Amino acid sequence: MFMPAFDPVTAVLRALEVLRLVNQLDHASVAEIHRQTGIPKATVLRMVETLINAGYVAREDGAATYTATGKCLLLSNGLQVHARMTAKAAPILNVFRRKVGWPSDFGIFDGDAMVIAATNREFGTLSLNRKPGARAPMLLSALGRAYLAFCPADEQERILQALRLSKNPLDELAKDRAGTTKLLKQTRARGYSVSDREYLDTIYEGAIWGIGVPVMAAGQVVASLNVMFLRKAMSMDSGIKTLLRPLQQVAEQVGTDLDEEALGLSRGT
Known part of the structure; x- marks a missing residue:
């Protein structure tokens, strides 16, 4: 906590x-x-x-x-942006689920963790129940690693500094500066993230793998996406080989839609 x-x-x-x-x-x-x-x-x-x-x-x-007064509306600008992003992502995630057969989440950074803004999980199956509003740790989840690895250096350092001060055991990895730096550089270099195995073993009893990618809009990371699949169905290598590119295409589509919305707003349309 x-x-x-x-x-x-x-x-x-x-x-x-x-x-x-x-x-x-x-x-x-x-x-x-x-x-x-x-x-x-x-x-x-x-x-x-x-x-x-x-x-x-x-x-x-x-x-x-x-x-x-109307100035109070300014206090909700961030939430409005998140709602618009989620509205763009949700239907694309549903199409993705029908295409690949595995569940995925759309995560938005929220202070010290990624909050699940949208999911295409079918609740009650595969023991993968995680509803919108659930929080995923920055340095252990695929969602958090994908977002953090692609942050600008100054934002990344601000987040890591906050995590180092956290009393949450899920943020403990942040105190290993060298290990964290290496992890994030490797993630950025290969273009995708993988969930921490020990974290998955604890949360999902060793049943699944998870990979994640950043969602980029206007040249910066704004969110992240993951896909989760059963270990007994395929290995991590097989999952990356078959699911990574479709996941990246979904992230690209969401990012493009967000770019187009921003352009429309700037033109007053």
């Missing part, structure tokens, strides 16, 4: 809770916010005035109530 390096700032937590309620209630009063949060009214008022000053809240004319 991730452990914060510092105690949370109470004032920030309170301000975020006040902003959430202003947005939820639409016409929020100090008294109602106080009733729902227990925060003293004087503190609520200070929080509201601070949010007004920052442009996220506005006082309604002729009333002692407050409403959220």
Whole structure:
């Protein structure tokens, strides 16, 4: 479990809770916010005035109530981008599943891990149940390795530094700087990643292999894709030989669609 390096700032937590309620209630009063949060009214008022000053809240004319402004939409830009990426990837993954017969996931970087944004797994089969929202470790999963190996050097180092400070045992490999550097260089050189065998043995009881590739758009890595297959069905070498190129083609298609969407948005279409 991730452990914060510092105690949370109470004032920030309170301000975020006040902003959430202003947005939820639409016409929020100090008294109602106080009733729902227990925060003293004087503190609520200070929080509201601070949010007004920052442009996220506005006082309604002729009333002692407050409403959220359009600036709050900026806070969801990252989620909107992720949703659009997932919408592009999901149908392509479904076609890929029908073509190769093996399940795969679409992963997006989320702070200290890859979050499964879309999957074509058929739940209840092959013991490969992992739903959207599940998190895959950066240095043990094929998804994480594929993303991290193709990051720009400065971003890669920021991520690795955060992982070195993590208390999560799944991030322990980050503390081996030489080993991590070698792993990521090898992954980038060959153009694909493989899941850590010990990790797979633990999570899937030694039943599967996993390989992954980056999704590139506008010349940079934006996500990653994997494919998982049963060890008793084929060896790792056979899986790479038969599944890698189709997986790369899927990643290229998703990346192209994202490029085209970005171009359309820049033209206002």
